[in-house]
Amino acid sequence: MLNSKKYYNIIARDYDLLSRERMNYLNVIDNIIISDNKNKKIKNYLDIGSGDGRRSLKIINSLEPLNSTLVDDSQKMLEQIKSKPNLTVLNNSFFEIETEVKFELMTCLWNVIGHIDTNSQRKQFFQIVDKLLDSNGVFYLDVNNRYNISHYGYSNVMKNLEMDVLYPSESNGEFYIGEGDKKTKVYIHNPFDLGKYVNDLNLEIEKTWFINYKTGEIKETFFEGQLLCKIIKK
Ligand SMILES: C[S@@+](CC[C@H](N)C(=O)[O-])C[C@H]1O[C@@H](n2cnc3c(N)ncnc32)[C@H](O)[C@@H]1O
Numbered sequence: 001m002l003n004s005k006k007y008y009n010i011i012a013r014d015y016d017l018l019s020r021e022r023m024n025y026l027n028v029i030d031n032i033i034i035s036d037n038k039n040k041k042i043k044n045y046l047d048i049g050s051g052d053g054r055r056s057l058k059i060i061n062s063l064e065p066l067n068s069t070l071v072d073d074s075q076k077m078l079e080q081i082k083s084k085p086n087l088t089v090l091n092n093s094f095f096e097i098e099t100e101v102k103f104e105l106m107t108c109l110w111n112v113i114g115h116i117d118t119n120s121q122r123k124q125f126f127q128i129v130d131k132l133l134d135s136n137g138v139f140y141l142d143v144n145n146r147y148n149i150s151h152y153g154y155s156n157v158m159k160n161l162e163m164d165v166l167y168p169s170e171s172n173g174e175f176y177i178g179e180g181d182k183k184t185k186v187y188i189h190n191p192f193d194l195g196k197y198v199n200d201l202n203l204e205i206e207k208t209w210f211i212n213y214k215t216g217e218i219k220e221t222f223f224e225g226q227l228l229c230k231i232i233k234k
Pocket residue numbers: 004005008019048049050051052053055071072073074077092093094095108109110111112115116
């Protein structure tokens with residue numbers, strides 16, 4: 001079993017192909033973020049777990065923030081980013097971000113926080129977000145959703161629900177991605193987990209979208225999609 005950093009260093013060259021398989025889903029999220037923030041003056045933008053930077057650069061080119069920072073702990077993923085004025089690329093874990101800058105726009109896209117190991121570290125992640133987000137700032141993140149019947153199927157979701165009701169445990173969200181010797185652990189959230197991380201902080205979930213993982217259609221219920229959350233200061 002590989003840790004996230006090793007896993008992404010190994011698959012970095014094929015990452016573009018993997019992204020293409022989910023392009024409808026990824027594009028809809030990029031479009032929501034871009035249309036939500038059009039005409040806003042953004043001084044500082046931060047993309048957490050930027051990977052190859054393809055989506056960060058799309059957002060940067062559309063919204064033209066004055067300064068942008070991308071952070072990812074996989075060197076091989078970051079090597080694919082072409083340098084650009086006013087762009088800082090940091091090769092470290094998001095747990096190690098050290099800055100006094102406050103960000104008006106922050107993103108963390110495609111189940112990046114699924115690579116965090118424990119609930120207490122997930123809470124620590126949101127404390128960092130709380131510290132970095134400007135008082136008028138907005139933070140978007142999407143996570144995979146273990147109650148998504150449209151993607152994982154009825155019987156798997158019923159099992160997930162049963163586990164959460166009868167045997168609530170942090171390990172209920174632990175799954176694996178990859179094949180053969182290229183495998184890593186991921187956490188797949190349920191729709192109620194995220195609220196628990198932010199409740200004690202100065203953050204609130206302003207809106208959640210349910211997005212079909214295949215077509216990118218925006219759906220009505222959490223049984224029909226992955227979760228995109230827009231988080232602001234209380
Ligand atoms: C599924 S990829 C998403 C990449 C990009 N956001 C996108 O949408 O294409 C997850 C990314 O999170 C990064 N990541 C995982 N844990 C991290 C950590 N602790 N610090 C920084 N980056 C991390 C991985 O290296 C990988 O590039």
